[in-house]
Amino acid sequence: MAVYTEVSDDALRQFLADFAIGELVAFRGIAEGVENSNYSLRTTSGDFILTLYEKRVDPAELPWFLGLMEHLAKRGISCPLPVHGRDGAALRLLCGRHAAITTFLPGVWPRRVQQMHCGPLGTALAALHRAGADYAPVRLNALGPSGWAPLLARSLADAAAVDALQPGLAAELQSALDGILAAWPADLPRGHIHADLFPDNVFFLDGKLSGLIDFYFAATDLLAYDLAVCLNAWCFEPDLAFNVTKARALLRAYGATRPLTEAERAALPVLCQGAAIRFALTRLFDWINTPPGALVTRKDPLEYVRRLRFHLSAPDAHAYGL
């Protein structure tokens, strides 16, 4: 469910009057997305997405996100382009929320990832990293390695609830995290990363990648960590078996546009461990803290614990097809 804020007719009309994008034709809530309210908006001049930013997004960070999308779109990355109002501002207020209109991207996100998706994904991710290189503002990654220990500590405040998911889970996560942080490679190439490039954020059309969306976890961090997120999100089968053929396609295509350094290759296992524990930890926290009546689907943290175990057993980059 992704409509938390209902937009009244008057408010919408008034809001659109501040843009030069024609007259309203249709307006429907979009089911996808869990952080913000998203509407599909059609006007006489085309299709757009209206996003109202809900409370999990810090308004102070919105200019950074919108600026990054605009920067990337203008460099040929197929991502939502913020539409500016007549006064020049893209970030506005609507129904007591920060809100923005962006362009609509055609395409369909893959419900079942196939090998043919992974090459185009790698190419697009590398192109995103290259196009972002001259976007100067920095956003620290709140959900990067420095955030993981505090996140785990908050869940371990109720260690019994953690172990209720699986006996010994609290100790397993603590031990894995200690190892990951001790081995974390601080000195790899940095830049702006998407940090949440799951299949539902990537559109395909006629077998080609047609768009990347949802940049609201983007941050400035290790570029190869973004690849590690994708290896976790795209290269495990539904039974959580790792598909090395998909991984190889992803990494080779990425490397053809932005070659990995030797240090990045060597760090792949620990980067993947970090990406797996990052999603395990946020899911764990949500699992423990989502009240039973909440209108949110809790995602199973154990799926990422199982991915983590795979990466802990990976001796080197060969495990990922390199």
Next chain:
Amino acid sequence: MAVYTEVSDDALRQFLADFAIGELVAFRGIAEGVENSNYSLRTTSGDFILTLYEKRVDPAELPWFLGLMEHLAKRGISCPLPVHGRDGAALRLLCGRHAAITTFLPGVWPRRVQQMHCGPLGTALAALHRAGADYAPVRLNALGPSGWAPLLARSLADAAAVDALQPGLAAELQSALDGILAAWPADLPRGHIHADLFPDNVFFLDGKLSGLIDFYFAATDLLAYDLAVCLNAWCFEPDLAFNVTKARALLRAYGATRPLTEAERAALPVLCQGAAIRFALTRLFDWINTPPGALVTRKDPLEYVRRLRFHLSAPDAHAYGL
């Protein structure tokens, strides 16, 4: 939330191959609607809605609903037109569900009902009733008067839960229902009614009514009962005060296209009582029987109990502006 069934890429491609509506361009879940899974579907030939019918709809009744929509659309009613596959069939299977593609209707449903909406609503409802007159198949109204006593009885099986909502509610509903059923006018003009024409099922564009959607509660019943549903759904303010100006606009516009009989006018109070108790009863049942963790927003039954009290106090059609 209105996507219960995820459609895989392969399944969608195969499904669309059975239609002559061009190539897939975009495919997004729609947030609106609570009974079925709805997707906004764009192809190279235009925009459509793909609906997967979930378990609350009896598949045996789908041909009646789709037939009614097709009948109405062909007589100029702006409602979804089922799209036939290459083999002639509109009702098909997809991901283990019955599914259909219908045309997309432009417009926006009014989040805040204004008087200007009520006249066009009345005109459209009367036009719908007239256009449906020569659709021969009949569907009994499972949520019509014969269904209300069993529905109340199922909730009263846990009378304490009913009274927990409001002390004395169980007795109040039983007494009101007895009175309504005793006074129910069996002999008014019948036809096919929408039966659920709430604001979120009616689109407007540039101040004009542009479409009626969601015919999955439609049935063959008293035509004026459909008006009573609309009086309940459109003519109460957020504080539940009855707005007689809106009611008058609705009834006059309806009457200009299909004049009400004297008996229909006289029956308005009891028809409105019936419509109010129908929504009070289904909401009450859902309220009591929705498990705490369910991904469904429970709607407050008491809002319709308060409407019911207004209608019980209405002496005659003058209370509705006639």
